[in-house]
Amino acid sequence: MSGPRNLPTGGERAALVEEMFDRIAGRYELLNTVMTGGMHRLWNRRIIKAANIIPGDRVLDLACGTGSLTRDIAARVGESGSVLGVDFSREMLRGAGSRPRPNVEYRRGDATDLRFIEDEAFDAATIAYGARNIPNLDGLFAEMRRVVRPGGRVVCLEIATPENEVSKAFYGLWFDRVVPKIGARISGDAEAYTYLPKSVKEFVAADDLSGIIERNGLQDVTYRRLAGGIITLHRGVRGL
Ligand SMILES: C[S@@+](CC[C@H](N)C(=O)[O-])C[C@H]1O[C@@H](n2cnc3c(N)ncnc32)[C@H](O)[C@@H]1O
Structure with a gap:
């Protein structure tokens, strides 16, 4: 068995992550349901609530993968609203495209470089299970801030290492x-499913993530822990 090794950063990490999600795309949603015991749909609802998404909103869903959250947001914003899902994995986007919705568009792109999106184009921007794959968190949150309008909300859901002993024991086993x-x-x-626990362990602590979100210009940054601390949900607002 090999010892613990740090995950690469920069372009090397991006290539590893993109290839990995291309490979597992066909089974991703099934595995997500199995791994979370179906709880991810409930967490999608928590994201939508934290981002104050209402009918008619224009929403950006970054690292949208096969579109699980994107579709739930689309249902919430309704036909007068719209959602843009962005991901860099062609295969994950192919999965997303196989379940089209009239108010959803998908586009291939890197979440840290959204130059194809105008400033202030969205009412809210979300990212679920994406941030821990992205070493350049300043790039990510700077872009999320730029593309939401003043008063717009930015929400990030991520898997976390829990702090309480019971959750820690469950987490270690699961x-x-x-x-x-x-x-x-x-x-x-x-490889893909040993990457997952490694990427969670190497991800920044919840308080540090708040600091990163704040230093990229978002205000009123708060977070809460869900599911006994194995999930963190951060939110911030672009000032008026
Ligand atoms: C675990 S999946 C999450 C998918 C989706 N958000 C969900 O809730 O099921 C992570 C996704 O992040 C994407 N991703 C990782 N880094 C990215 C980046 N820098 N830019 C765009 N997408 C990225 C991967 O391709 C993958 O589809």
Whole structure:
């Protein structure tokens, strides 16, 4: 068994992540349901609430993957609203495109470089299970701030290492031992599902993430822990 190794950063990390999601795209939603016990739909609703998304809103969903959150946002904004999903994995986007919605568009792009989007184009921007794959968090949140209008909301949901002992024990068993095995079995890709616990362990602490969001110009930054602390939900607002 190999010892712990740090994940690469910069372009090397981006290439690793893009290739990995291209490989597992076909099984991603099934695995997500198995791994979260179906809870991800509930967490989608929490994101929508935290971002104060209402009918008619224009929303950007970054690292949208196969569009699980994107579709739930689309249902909330209704036909008078719209959602743009952005991801850099062609295969994840192919999965998203196979379940079209009239008020959703998808576009391939890097979440840290959204130059194809005008300033202040959205009422809210979301990212779910994406930030821990992105070493350049300043680039990510600077772009999220830029593309929401004054008063616009930015929300980030991420898997976290829990602090309380019971959740820690559950987490150690589930994400470190069970998920890599189930993931390898269902997706046929052992590497991808050992990457997951590694990427969570290397991700910044919740307070530090708040600091990063704040230093990129967002205000009233708060976060809450969900599911016994294995999920964190951060939100900030672009000042008026
Ligand atoms: C775990 S999936 C999350 C998908 C989706 N948000 C959901 O809720 O199911 C992470 C996604 O982030 C995408 N991703 C990672 N880094 C990215 C980046 N820098 N720019 C765009 N997409 C990125 C991957 O391609 C992958 O589809």
